[in-house]
Amino acid sequence: MNYIAFFRGINVGSKNRIKMIDLRELFSCLGYQNVxxxxxxxxxxxxxxxQESMIMVELAQAFTERFGFESKLVLRTAEELATILADFPFTAAEIQTVNDRLPAAEHVYFYxxxxxxxxxxxxxxxxxFIEEDKVFVGKREIYFLSAQSIRNSKLGTKLAKLDDSFTVRNRKTLNKISELLTS
Known part of the structure; x- marks a missing residue:
């Protein structure tokens, strides 16, 4: 089965720096394929x-042992990712409106x-936190359309604190991962 592991807080600023080659090596050493x-x-x-539960425990423990710090991990199957992207709730017009106001910022995120x-x-x-931001709740994800930069969104900051397992990715990242799964 194809999986995607999303680690939280890796290579953000000068904290928790690791090379992706080392992360791929960790996965390969644990017996995972096509990393x-x-x-x-x-x-x-x-x-x-x-099984997903076994992968979660194994990765969390091996990651901490290898890199010396803990990073929260969210796991999705390729099917789950495809469903998340297919269920995307925001219209092109809604996205265009926020892009027109602030074209340099990324506006679409997934918690x-x-x-x-x-x-x-x-x-x-x-x-x-009624602003111009919009949210839509999926099963284990929140779709977030930020009217401004996510860094300046009070709602975005508060959403991240609802669940300590949340990790945030933008739409471009999830779309690219989806492409990589099919290549």
Missing amino acids: KTYIQSGNVIFESNK LSNNEVDVSAVEKLAEE
Whole structure:
């Protein structure tokens, strides 16, 4: 089965620096096949016949032993990623509106979790931080359309704190990973 591991907090600024070649080597040493990484933020595509729960435990332990720090990990199958992208809720017009106002920023993000998202908590935050940002809740992900830079979004910051397993990726990254899965 094809999986994608999304590590949180790798190579952000000067903290938790690791080379992707070392991360690929870790996966290969654990017996995972066809290991690929995408960009320097800890996105790993691989194949395994192991159960998801076993992969999570094995990777978390091996990662900490190898690199000397803990990084939260979110795991998705290729099918799950395809569903996330197929269920994309925002229209081209909505995206174009925010792009027209702030063309230099990335506006579409996915908050990925290992847990089911608490819909009521997201709705409460969205009401509290009414801006021009938009959210849509999936099963274990939140789709986020930021009217500004995500770094300047109060709602974006609060969403990340709802679940300590959340890791955030932009749409370009998930689309590229999807392409790599089929190549």
